[in-house]
Amino acid sequence: MALTFLRGIQINPSMLYPSSYFARKHGVLYCCMRSAQTQTATQEKEQTKLKVSTQSQPKAVDKYLKDYEAVIGIETHVQLSTLTKAFCSCPYNYGSPPNTSVCPVCMGLPGALPVLNSKVIECAVRVGLALNCKLSMNSKFDRKQYFYPDLPKGYQISQFDIPIATGGYLDVDLPLEYGGGHRKFGITRVHMEEDAGKLLHTDGGSYSQERTLSHLNIRMDIDFLGFLIQVDLNRAGVPLLEIVSEPDMRTGIEAAEYASELQRLVRYLGVSNGNMQEGSLRCDVNISVRPIGQLEFGTKVEIKNLNSFSSVSRAIDYEISRQVQLHSQGQVDQIVQETRLWEEGAQKTVTMRKKEGLADYRYFPEPDLPGVTLTEEYVDNIRESLPELPEDKRRRYEKMGLSMQDVLFLANDNNIADFFDTTIAGGADVKLAANWIMGDIAAYMKNEKVTINEIKLTPQELGELIASIKDGTISGKIGKEVITLRVMI
Amino acid sequence: MDEFGMGSTTEGSAYQVTANPWDLSRVPGGSSGGSAAAVSAGQCMVSLGSDTGGSVRQPASFCGVVGLKPTYGRVSRYGLVAYASSLDVIGCFGTSVADAGILLHAISGHDKFDATSSKREVPDFASQFIARDNLDSKPLKGLRVGLIRETIEDGVDPEVTSSIRGAASHLEELGCTVTEVSLPSFSLGLPAYYILASSESSSNLSRYDGVRYGKQVVADELNSLYGESRAGGLGSEVKMRILMGTYALSAGYYDAYYKRAQQVRTLVRESFRAALDENDILISPAAPSAAYKIGEKKNDPLSMYAGDIMTVNVNLAGLPALVLPCGFVNSSSVALPVGIQMIGAAFEEEKLLKVGHIFEQTLQGCSFIPPLVSDESAC
Numbered sequence: 001m002a003l004t005f006l007r008g009i010q011i012n013p014s015m016l017y018p019s020s021y022f023a024r025k026h027g028v029l030y031c032c033m034r035s036a037q038t039q040t041a042t043q044e045k046e047q048t049k050l051k052v053s054t055q056s057q058p059k060a061v062d063k064y065l066k067d068y069e070a071v072i073g074i075e076t077h078v079q080l081s082t083l084t085k086a087f088c089s090c091p092y093n094y095g096s097p098p099n100t101s102v103c104p105v106c107m108g109l110p111g112a113l114p115v116l117n118s119k120v121i122e123c124a125v126r127v128g129l130a131l132n133c134k135l136s137m138n139s140k141f142d143r144k145q146y147f148y149p150d151l152p153k154g155y156q157i158s159q160f161d162i163p164i165a166t167g168g169y170l171d172v173d174l175p176l177e178y179g180g181g182h183r184k185f186g187i188t189r190v191h192m193e194e195d196a197g198k199l200l201h202t203d204g205g206s207y208s209q210e211r212t213l214s215h216l217n218i219r220m221d222i223d224f225l226g227f228l229i230q231v232d233l234n235r236a237g238v239p240l241l242e243i244v245s246e247p248d249m250r251t252g253i254e255a256a257e258y259a260s261e262l263q264r265l266v267r268y269l270g271v272s273n274g275n276m277q278e279g280s281l282r283c284d285v286n287i288s289v290r291p292i293g294q295l296e297f298g299t300k301v302e303i304k305n306l307n308s309f310s311s312v313s314r315a316i317d318y319e320i321s322r323q324v325q326l327h328s329q330g331q332v333d334q335i336v337q338e339t340r341l342w343e344e345g346a347q348k349t350v351t352m353r354k355k356e357g358l359a360d361y362r363y364f365p366e367p368d369l370p371g372v373t374l375t376e377e378y379v380d381n382i383r384e385s386l387p388e389l390p391e392d393k394r395r396r397y398e399k400m401g402l403s404m405q406d407v408l409f410l411a412n413d414n415n416i417a418d419f420f421d422t423t424i425a426g427g428a429d430v431k432l433a434a435n436w437i438m439g440d441i442a443a444y445m446k447n448e449k450v451t452i453n454e455i456k457l458t459p460q461e462l463g464e465l466i467a468s469i470k471d472g473t474i475s476g477k478i479g480k481e482v483i484t485l486r487v488m489i
Numbered sequence: 490m491d492e493f494g495m496g497s498t499t500e501g502s503a504y505q506v507t508a509n510p511w512d513l514s515r516v517p518g519g520s521s522g523g524s525a526a527a528v529s530a531g532q533c534m535v536s537l538g539s540d541t542g543g544s545v546r547q548p549a550s551f552c553g554v555v556g557l558k559p560t561y562g563r564v565s566r567y568g569l570v571a572y573a574s575s576l577d578v579i580g581c582f583g584t585s586v587a588d589a590g591i592l593l594h595a596i597s598g599h600d601k602f603d604a605t606s607s608k609r610e611v612p613d614f615a616s617q618f619i620a621r622d623n624l625d626s627k628p629l630k631g632l633r634v635g636l637i638r639e640t641i642e643d644g645v646d647p648e649v650t651s652s653i654r655g656a657a658s659h660l661e662e663l664g665c666t667v668t669e670v671s672l673p674s675f676s677l678g679l680p681a682y683y684i685l686a687s688s689e690s691s692s693n694l695s696r697y698d699g700v701r702y703g704k705q706v707v708a709d710e711l712n713s714l715y716g717e718s719r720a721g722g723l724g725s726e727v728k729m730r731i732l733m734g735t736y737a738l739s740a741g742y743y744d745a746y747y748k749r750a751q752q753v754r755t756l757v758r759e760s761f762r763a764a765l766d767e768n769d770i771l772i773s774p775a776a777p778s779a780a781y782k783i784g785e786k787k788n789d790p791l792s793m794y795a796g797d798i799m800t801v802n803v804n805l806a807g808l809p810a811l812v813l814p815c816g817f818v819n820s821s822s823v824a825l826p827v828g829i830q831m832i833g834a835a836f837e838e839e840k841l842l843k844v845g846h847i848f849e850q851t852l853q854g855c856s857f858i859p860p861l862v863s864d865e866s867a868c
Binding site: 107108110111112113114115116143145147148149152153154155231360362363364367368369370 | 566567568569570571573574575601602603604605688689691692694695696698700701702711712715735738739740743747
């Protein structure tokens with residue numbers, strides 16, 4: 001299939017170090033195909049509470065950790081779930097066979113021109129408002145130029161000096177098992193851009209070859225001298241929002257919770273499925289360490305390949321330990337500005353590439369697209385259409401007298417929150433409704449790997465049940481049995 | 490045509506050099522020289538060209554045909570291999586103004602696949618044309634015409650200047666008021682144009698990287714694959730402009746080159762606006778000389794670039810311009826045609842075509858059919 005559309009790239013292996021394929025100057029490169037997982041299972045996995053392993057941290061360094069402070073900032077790419085791509089009318093569905101959702105525009109054919117999908121602006125404005133940002137009423141697109149086989153035009157349409165939104169913040173409630181507490185993390189900017197394609201490459205009969213090729217059903221010949229890389233452009237041109245945080249986080253948990261709150265936010269807003277395993281939400285972490293009391297930042301290291309919130313947290317904690325150890329051993333010069341890759345198997349970060357000075361992307365205004373002008377009326381309409389956001393929901397639940405644990409659970413997922421809100425809107429007791437949802441219903445959902453929208457029980461029925469137990473019509477024990485029956489049938 | 494529209498002679502073609510039908514040892518102009526030569530030689534009625542800095546108008550002048558560069562955005566660029574996106578326009582060639590107008594009408598209008606194409610209504614240009622028998626003695630009475638002073642000064646072939654002055658007198662006879670106007674930023678347009686066009690082309694041509702297009706070189710690593718595929722696949726003029734543009738956009742040089750060129754572009758636009766407030770149309774030569782010999786400027790790119798001085802400012806301002814033959818240069822062995830350029834305000838192609846049509850029909854004693862096709866070429 002891919003061969004009919006795209007030529008492979010042949011490179012002699014003798015000079016080639018496979019990791020150089022990863023060495024792109026931008027974003028995260030997804031080279032390996034991930035197995036298709038159902039969204040339910042994936043969400044389940046992401047919602048699992050973070051477990052921070054301390055085993056991967058060198059024990060010797062523990063006593064020094066308290067003398068140092070980490071400074072962490074996160075760049076997040078959120079793939080927007082618009083019906084069509086950013087600049088053409090191709091749909092995007094994760095996992096489609098390679099090059100089945102492409103057209104002259106997203107393939108970068110000569111003569112093809114981009115036309116902006118207005119939904120991208122709408123999503124960007126929604127996210128900008130939800131992040132309490134200042135919107136640029138007049139912004140524009142720019143070209144970010146670099147060569148890479150997954151970038152068919154040789155430039156990425158992005159925003160450079162006038163991002164659509166700047167200077168906001170995100171409220172985060174930390175989980176109780178990590179001490180709880182409220183944090184406000186600054187947002188530097190939000191800008192719109194297009195995603196790149198994916199490379200599929202074979203390296204001499206390894207797992208990935210068999211995996212990618214048999215999985216994708218591509219018939220291809222491999223030059224015995226070289227690697228053959230193939231390009232899948234399904235993802236090229238898919239709209240992204242890049243959200244850059246201020247360097248406000250200090251621990252792996254804070255960073256993971258920031259990312260988790262962003263995921264919650266984009267799901268509440270309906271702009272993205274926020275799925276990390278599918279690459280719909282991707283985090284690159286910047287981290288430096290400095291002795292407590294020191295004003296200037298330490299040398300910054302970037303970490304990529306973080307595919308879950310727990311890997312964000314664990315990668316940061318590993319990296320803090322590594323850098324603190326170098327500090328404490330007087331080897332601070334060993335901390336160099338570089339990009340490191342999180343290796344999930346080994347539970348450690350490894351050097352991906354050292355910075356060869358600042359990359360020059362030769363940005364200039366995209367001449368194929370007119371400027372983006374927002375009107376007050378347009379922004380007001382979007383502001384009025386925003387749903388209740390996670391932070392507001394949590395504060396409202398708190399005011400109802402629910403415990404923080406209940407609040408965090410219910411507000412974590414907007415579908416669960418909606419179920420809860422509908423239940424109590426019918427007059428059900430708040431605490432009892434929370435208990436039933438978090439108890440028997442959640443247990444059932446977890447066992448059966450279903451979402452709350454997939455169970456049979458309706459919020460009205462739950463409300464009636466709670467009322468019946470409360471007025472003594474049925475006992476709590478009977479209620480439990482009724483629930484068990486009703487959720488399933 | 491010149492490869493990717495980069496050149497003024499067709500000598501930069503990846504295939505063959507086109508000869509000028511008036512004198513086969515001379516260039517037809519460029520980049521769209523083939524389209525102009527084909528119309529001039531009677532091989533077709535009309536043809537299309539792309540005009541980024543004069544690539545329709547200069548060959549029209551060199552080949553003695555009508556060349557029309559519409560307002561930026563009047564014609565969709567979808568399907569046009571991009572050279573410099575903010576300057577590129579599809580233009581029309583014809584043996585008469587009427588033919589060029591009919592062709593323009595056919596290709597104009599908004600295209601949802603080109604976000605820079607205009608939504609303005611397209612007038613029926615042909616309905617403006619008045620047959621010669623119906624013209625009164627002063628058909629252009631009251632039309633204010635500005636002759637751009639900077640285009641008839643030093644560096645312009647005196648015979649070209651006198652042809653343009655002759656054309657100006659003809660316009661006066663038709664009832665126009667002709668005055669000289671000055672566009673102070675005119676000479677800045679040429680360097681600004683070459684910086685902006687090269688910058689945009691360096692980006693637009695990135696896709697020709699050997700991954701999908703061009704001959705892919707088997708290489709040891711990715712950078713060599715790109716470098717060697719592009720080195721072997723692209724022509725020398727194209728590579729020179731990509732290098733110039735890449736340089737102009739590089740960190741540390743962007744402000745000195747690209748940004749300043751954009752500021753010049755604003756100045757150029759404003760000076761045209763002021764001149765067109767005072768005048769209905771502006772006139773100038775379409776090129777500083779008639780067609781020159783093949784090979785004459787091949788090794789002197791700066792001299793070739795200087796030949797674009799008459800046309801590039803119009804692209805920077807995005808304005809429409811009509812070139813039509815108005816006289817001859819007779820100093821060489823064969824008479825060579827000279828074109829006059831008429832520049833209008835944005836989206837006023839209708840006015841240019843109307844004036845051009847009257848000018849063309851009332852020009853006495855000139856036939857712009859090359860000797861190759863007919864022997865009646867004397868003026």
